[in-house]
């Protein structure tokens with residue numbers, strides 16, 4: 001059968017309304033590496049126009065021109081690097097100029113009133129009262145900047161205009177601090193103005209989980225504990241901590257990835273169907289399912305978690321140092337760079353179905369995937385054929401680097417005897433759709449501009465996530481065991497034992 005031809009995606013999305021987008025922390029890595037390319041891609045797709053003004057806010061001293069040049073140099077180099085590796089295009093200079101014309105800069109300290117006066121002035125000049133304040137700042141500034149925006153009257157919405165704040169991660173470092181941060185920001189603005197980002201929700205395949213589950217009646221019929229044996233969620237990275245050693249030392253893999261990204265994936269897989277594809281309904285169901293994760297006792301938390309830390313090894317053919325030799329990491333560090341957990345969701349749909357989660361740095365491959373393992377078919381009818389065991393079906397939702405999904409089924413191997421082979425029924429995004437390069441932040445920025453909060457975390461989503469990991473953090477307080485693993489391997493052997501003692505094993509990574 002001929003491979004289907006990839007088709008151009010036909011989006012019905014319309015241009016976002018006029019607004020001023022303030023990028024607090026404009027000289028930082030996030031703005032350069034992810035937000036600017038996302039704004040360029042939105043301009044390419046016609047989803048933002050000349051009436052979106054972009055204003056960088058940061059204490060580094062540069063002119064408007066120098067700021068634009070800095071961003072231009074970065075995105076140009078990034079596009080050239082990608083184009084050298086694949087068939088993607090170098091930077092379209094005319095398109096960049098269209099965007100650059102609308103970029104300007106405010107030099108100002110987040111802690112000084114003059115900065116907020118300059119921001120207010122820029123809104124007055126813009127001709128629209130609509131403004132988005134994107135806090136691409138260190139987390140220690142989240143509540144301070146929100147408070148100052150509030151005090152300056154910048155969060156007040158006049159009739160027909162909006163004021164919104166985008167808050168980056170990490171949102172708190174445990175349950176108490178997340179609650180405190182929510183209380184601080186909700187004291188000055190309404191939940192409907194707050195857009196807490198989890199960039200995993202900007203990924204196409206993550207959004208596709210809801211569409212696949214709820215628009216295909218066949219999935220719903222077996223999506224429960226009658227048919228599903230267990231679920232595995234993996235986010236494996238080949239990168240180490242790069243230059244984020246000091247951030248990572250006080251964070252670790254559990255805080256960095258689990259209450260946010262991995263729980264978002266779990267919620268997408270496990271939530272009940274929302275009554276509508278709207279922010280309240282979707283976020284309500286997500287809050288419920290994360291809230292249904294069973295809090296383990298301290299002994300259960302220790303037994304059902306594995307912490308690991310990479311040692312020197314080889315990744316993608318390159319020799320790399322161990323975590324403790326990374327810059328700004330303590331030589332005696334016990335911070336985990338890998339974590340595996342077993343959690344149970346205590347509701348009617350999932351009672352008795354373990355969810356195994358793992359994430360780590362310096363693993364063998366980059367692979368984010370969800371694997372749903374089904375219960376095996378009854379064996380009796382195959383016994384007299386000499387088949388010794390039934391292989392279960394499993395559905396792989398492949399999130400990155402490739403995007404798609406496939407189902408492992410049993411088929412008869414050709415020949416006179418009955419022999420079975422596991423084969424795949426699959427769909428790959430790249431085969432079916434012509435995908436434009438994207439960072440994942442495009443959808444999130446666009447949704448914020450049009451006021452759709454579906455893909456953003458509500459206060460209860462965040463707090464339920466932290467509540468579910470808090471027992472693990474408490475059980476590890478004072479330092480739990482950290483198992484070593486060689487860089488380039490898929491975590492410590494103790495993580496294999498976590499499943500092994502339940503008679504299961506991890507899906508092998510791509």
Ligand SMILES: NC(=O)C1=CN([C@@H]2O[C@H](COP(=O)(O)OP(=O)(O)OC[C@H]3O[C@@H](n4cnc5c(N)ncnc54)[C@H](OP(=O)(O)O)[C@@H]3O)[C@@H](O)[C@H]2O)C=CC1
Nearest residue numbers: 025027028029030058059109110136137138139168169170
């Ligand atoms: N970078 C990434 O890939 C990702 C980042 N995030 C989150 O995004 C946020 C931003 O990250 P990132 O861009 O890496 O951070 P950076 O530290 O690179 O950027 C922050 C910027 O704010 C400036 N700044 C610091 N203090 C002040 C101040 N008092 N007044 C005005 N400007 C100030 C810094 O200037 P200077 O450094 O010169 O002091 C810097 O230019 C963080 O919350 C991070 O956790 C989330 C996901 C991915």
Ligand SMILES: O=C1O[C@H](COP(=O)(O)O)[C@@H](O)[C@H](O)[C@H]1O
Nearest residue numbers: 169199235237239256257368400
């Ligand atoms: O938020 C974070 O995510 C990245 C992984 O994101 P991905 O889109 O590349 O899967 C992770 O490297 C980083 O430590 C964490 O802070």
